[in-house]
Amino acid sequence: GQQVMQIPQYQHVQEGEDFTTYCNSSTTLSNIQWYKQRPGGHPVFLIQLVKSGEVKKQKRLTFQFGEAKKNSSLHITATQTTDVGTYFCAGDDNFNKFYFGSGTKLNVKP
């Protein structure tokens, strides 16, 4: 069945280092969304990408949707302790099914 995998599962970085999480789907997605969930909190919407090859930036965060619309990435430049949390990708396949990725847990050491 459909799977949306994210790598890495965990990432520990020193504050100031960059961080990237990758999202890979077994089938084409019509869109990709990214969410952040702080420890003990609920997912918070970050962004949605719809077009093939689309790149969007939010301050230190850069989001990319692959040309084949089967993968996506989130890159954080110069991480801060406030970036700690789990980052999830999510998307619709072409059969109106919605999937969340397995998540990447980011820990930032001060």
Place this chain on the structure above:
Amino acid sequence: DSGVTQTPKHLITATGQRVTLRCSPRSGDLSVYWYQQSLDQGLQFLIQYYNGEERAKGNILERFSAQQFPDLHSELNLSSLELGDSALYFCASSERQVREEQYFGPGTRLTVT
């Protein structure tokens, strides 16, 4: 605060029992989504309602059902509970029918003993 409310915050019940989780969407949002988050399964989409009608179904068990009422609040009913149903249940809402930006509630933590 996302504007989505969920009650109760915590629920502890025994196997075989039935519980109802409640969600009130953000003002103006017509879509309500239910998700289950467990340690081994991650975040799983269960079901979506739009303006009272079922819009999409995910990995929702037959023992689970949901509905959205005319005032747009939604309830998720879980019956014949099993230990494996212990999880965090999130409700989310969005303005339209398409799965765009979703606002998540604080969740209901269900523990089945």
